[in-house]
Amino acid sequence: MTSILVYALHYDGAFNKNSLGAVSEGARLAGELGGECHAVVVGDRTGLPDELCASLGRYGATKVFRVEGPEGLAQPVVDAMARIIGDGGHGYALFGGGLLGFEIGAGLTARLDAGVCMEVTNVRVEDGKLVAERPILQDSSVSDVHYRSDVGVIIGRLNAFEARQTGDGSAAVEDVDVAFEPHSTRARMVTRGEQRGAEVNIEDADILVAGGRGLGKAEGFQTLEELAGALGGAVAATRAVVDAGWYSYSAQIGQTGKTVAPKLYLAAGISGAIQHKVGMQSSENIVAINKDANAPIFEFSDLGIVGDLNKIVPKLTEAVKARKGD
């Protein structure tokens, strides 16, 4: 019987989609291994009431370890998870990805001298053990990673695991006192802030309107913000425009940005370079507007519109507003 420990990040009274996906995946895999999925939450006790912690049971966690400690920092979570795994003998630690997931996962790997695989997009059970699947060579191939260590660390690609509510279950909540390492409390959260363009969490948006160099200038994003507003979505960007300072890095999609899988990804003035594609190719519906009929993005679009985005995007916004009766 092998159990899995999952880190769940909460902010402002809710767990993010990425963490809920990791808990769901942990529960699925633990079920196949005949074990249980447990979650760890770290933060200020007042921000982690029983009901919030227990709600992870709806995603399949049977137990939630609540640790009082600084929120949003990696090292205290490493201490907490190392301690809980030491006590509980979990066979695997699972993270949903994201910057914090990567940092905690890497720290935990070093602490436990464990095997680790990052950017995992799928996990399967083989001979009673987990095998992590990781895309390689710019996502053109997938490698299987097997674990020889006592504890295997699996760090998913952001939002790779789907959040699945499996019932009304309520997880047992257990408070754990963790003595943090001296270095773990040296850093402290001074402030949390939002970058321009990051008001909406693009990883959680069902609709993304993404802009590239074809917008011509930073002001071009205004028309995309209007369209995204009409559709009830958020705005994303390519690296080319982020590097040019036209939009916030927090909105960058791709190899060196975020990975997203919205229901609709509308790409305007984006060529479709492989480094951009790897961040959005799992989108359910891809619509591209590009004036070049030979642009690579059309090769993986569900719907392609050849034309000038300066003419098409405002018309689309008008049409959406008219349809909604605005």
Ligand SMILES: Cc1cc2nc3c(=O)[nH]c(=O)nc-3n(C[C@H](O)[C@H](O)[C@H](O)COP(=O)(O)OP(=O)(O)OC[C@H]3O[C@@H](n4cnc5c(N)ncnc54)[C@H](O)[C@@H]3O)c2cc1C
């Ligand atoms: C190591 C590495 C990592 C990278 N990581 C990323 C990453 O994370 N994310 C990312 O996006 N890129 C990344 N890149 C850069 C990537 O290779 C491309 O350069 C970039 O994605 C191109 O951005 P773009 O599509 O906005 O610009 P371009 O490639 O210049 O494309 C602009 C498109 O707009 C079209 N266009 C122009 N005017 C109009 C108009 N009026 N109406 C309609 N269409 C128009 C053009 O036909 C063209 O297809 C990375 C590169 C490297 C080497």
